[in-house]
Amino acid sequence: MITPKFERPAPEWQRKLHEIIFEADTPAGKAFDFALLWCIMLSILAVMLESVTSVRAQYSAILHIIEWAFTLLFTLEYLLRLLSVQRPLRYAVSFFGIVDLLSIIPTYLSILVPGSQYLLVIRILRLLRIFRILKLGEYLHEADTLIRALRASRYKITVFLLTVVTLVIIIGAVMYVVEGEANGFTDIPTSIYWAVVTLTTVGYGDVAPRTVLGQAIASVVMLLGYGIIAVPTGIVTIELARASQPGVSTQVCPACAAEGHDADAVYCKYCGTHL
Amino acid sequence: MITPKFERPAPEWQRKLHEIIFEADTPAGKAFDFALLWCIMLSILAVMLESVTSVRAQYSAILHIIEWAFTLLFTLEYLLRLLSVQRPLRYAVSFFGIVDLLSIIPTYLSILVPGSQYLLVIRILRLLRIFRILKLGEYLHEADTLIRALRASRYKITVFLLTVVTLVIIIGAVMYVVEGEANGFTDIPTSIYWAVVTLTTVGYGDVAPRTVLGQAIASVVMLLGYGIIAVPTGIVTIELARASQPGVSTQVCPACAAEGHDADAVYCKYCGTHL
Amino acid sequence: MITPKFERPAPEWQRKLHEIIFEADTPAGKAFDFALLWCIMLSILAVMLESVTSVRAQYSAILHIIEWAFTLLFTLEYLLRLLSVQRPLRYAVSFFGIVDLLSIIPTYLSILVPGSQYLLVIRILRLLRIFRILKLGEYLHEADTLIRALRASRYKITVFLLTVVTLVIIIGAVMYVVEGEANGFTDIPTSIYWAVVTLTTVGYGDVAPRTVLGQAIASVVMLLGYGIIAVPTGIVTIELARASQPGVSTQVCPACAAEGHDADAVYCKYCGTHL
């Protein structure tokens, strides 16, 4: 059972189906993918429109039909995907397998829990397949650089986030004591929410200090946030710089002893000797 | 018709007109350009003042006259520009040709669609000609560096923007379900608008979470936005650093056509050919 | 009395106690630390819940008991810590010694000053011990890099903060004169608070300019803040880049005592002596 592909070759219909549904090289596969993208976008648009009161009042019935039509279509597609792969379970637990499943569940769930159909917007994650269709290798490469940079800075960012969370809890409690419930800081969780809103420089203004001492502390917190916002930017910039460097090799030219060759160099760029 | 300049030399009046209108080397050309800049700035000021209720109440008639006077003047100038060039169509479809046309259309349009005259501020784009008059080569060079840096980071920024748009739609839908219409999240588009306002740390406060769960989710979104704001900064910093470096030459290897050689390279690093 | 450890070896019970309380290598020590972390987190949660009006109304008595139970537990632990170390005073004045003490005082203080029990959230600082338990060497290393970067940039950041404070006071006074008390700028401290809120791009909107001149000045201040926010980011990025580089060794020249040698230096670059 180690290499099932060699033991039991996929039947013709399965290979054909796989080609159309999962790949974008053949005209049929491309047409399928484009049709799918349009369906996804239209279904998200329908979900959004349904949430608007004035639209719902007038077109409730038609939007309901559209929603169920798309859900049945995507359910059929999900079943076909399961059928077309050799190992259905592996697809079902893959990233896109889970997203595909989550994209149809909310409609069925909305029978039991009204309102859950709005979670259908999770379908937007299916649009990520777009990268495969457009063959945007360049984009994938750049996305990879970004992800590598973020992964390389995960320890620094964790330390940073823990510091921010600690700060935010202490600042929240202090402001709760200083401002009190009369000034909108009704409890410590609300004060912590205020501290996050302030430290991240969002500043809604739904909760704002009113006492002189509270405003003074808030001013210090803001200037602090000013310095703190610099830290993740610095971290990401450095890791991004490291991840996007082509890198210089440590090779030395055997003929002219020149150093500083690029990692992909085959010949010495100063004297033309083979490295 | 390939090289019309040699077939039919421009008549004297056309060359003279071109020199005055399009160039800034002669005293006449310089005077024309300065007069034009002042006209543009005054006309924009007039448009702005017209929008102020108290000013409009009192000086409506005079502002109307000024607006039409400038528009007729700019229309005349546009016609002269068309006349002074050898290939009017090429000018008409160039960046400045389109801007010059857009700068006069709104006034004529305002007869049919009241209010459209405020779009006359598009005239401000005409001020970009200022760089030519002041011969700010240094500025142009720097603008070029900025543009090259932004162009080099277009793939990364596209990936980044797509990620942000996806995030914003999902967050918007979740908050719509969590907060509900009673708390100001009246529909999914409004929730998405809130998500953009929050993630970009703008934070108007016209829509703000009121439930405990909503505030908790909002806090996470803000801390997320904190990290996310670091990404474009990192991208632009790195590309800017690369664009302002002497860096990589534009030389192409005559033997293997490879690009991306260092500025100090003498031999192609891939095939060893003398550059 | 110079090396007390050799003069008077710690008795068996003290060494055992120290191992359990202060270290996390033995199973007993690990169990103690985990139990402690849970107690800390639960006690902070209790403090937060107590501040919520609806919760306090219903569970006031039980939360009161929990608070005192945890405080007595932590007091006992504090005494045991003092007993288990050879030099109690040194522990008492160390960072964690002070935090441990501050974590129990507010409860006792709340008998005299009602409301001070909310300052118990200072207990969250005790959670920093978590790094020792999880043996997160990688995290400590990264935290160290961040701290070194911030320390290296302390002069630049001080100059920067002084500039911002000076700017904020002048802007505040100007806006107080321009806007006046009728528009919410009730006094100079409030105006300074507004200037901090604006310059840091927090923007609550509780105080906002209403006159045309005030809005014009505010616009300039915001664009200024735009440029100013770039400065600390730039500072931290550079110091972070330097701190995470292998960089400069800590070696000192034996002949001329010069510092700042590169990591790969063999001879002093100032006097030529072998390092």
Next chain:
Amino acid sequence: MITPKFERPAPEWQRKLHEIIFEADTPAGKAFDFALLWCIMLSILAVMLESVTSVRAQYSAILHIIEWAFTLLFTLEYLLRLLSVQRPLRYAVSFFGIVDLLSIIPTYLSILVPGSQYLLVIRILRLLRIFRILKLGEYLHEADTLIRALRASRYKITVFLLTVVTLVIIIGAVMYVVEGEANGFTDIPTSIYWAVVTLTTVGYGDVAPRTVLGQAIASVVMLLGYGIIAVPTGIVTIELARASQPGVSTQVCPACAAEGHDADAVYCKYCGTHL
């Protein structure tokens, strides 16, 4: 009259006065400077307190006396400064000379124009002398690095600011047409003010879009601002990196041919030979 110092040596009293007032090397000079700093800070505090309604109601008379006392003191000091220097005019037009004059004018002006005494906070600029007293050479050096970095990036920042101003005017006019006067965008200047508030991510919320189209445009503007905020950060970071680099010289060791020596190196760091 070219070298007046040699023609007419300063009399003893003038040299003595200059030493006390302008320098901080002698005990008398240091004492004078410290006394001055305290006077400045107290006088600023008095101005701030006077603006607070409740304080003014009660201590109006005493604050008035304090203000005039400090102003007379500073006027005396200003006259002494003029007397103690050889070339009074050169001092009078220097940065500190102008600041010293501006620090006393508002009080005299307040007789004619009530309210102008609040501009006395300009006195805070006098505190910049603190750097000289504390001999904070390190701070001056860092301030110099910051200033050099900002000066080096002035062309890029000018281009950037012109772009932002152009953008803000066009966005303001478009939003005025889209939202209209009923939704708070009362005129184009107000709309431009909104565009600045939004693009800089300040976001007061005093003016906010209410129509669906307006919110959609605002969302795009915010995401744009997201990318735009990255540009000045990138510019400053790079110039700061360049300004704070010690720089590597292009020198080659005459003995071992090693490169990459620091600009201040005297001996080769690899073989110890004099460079």
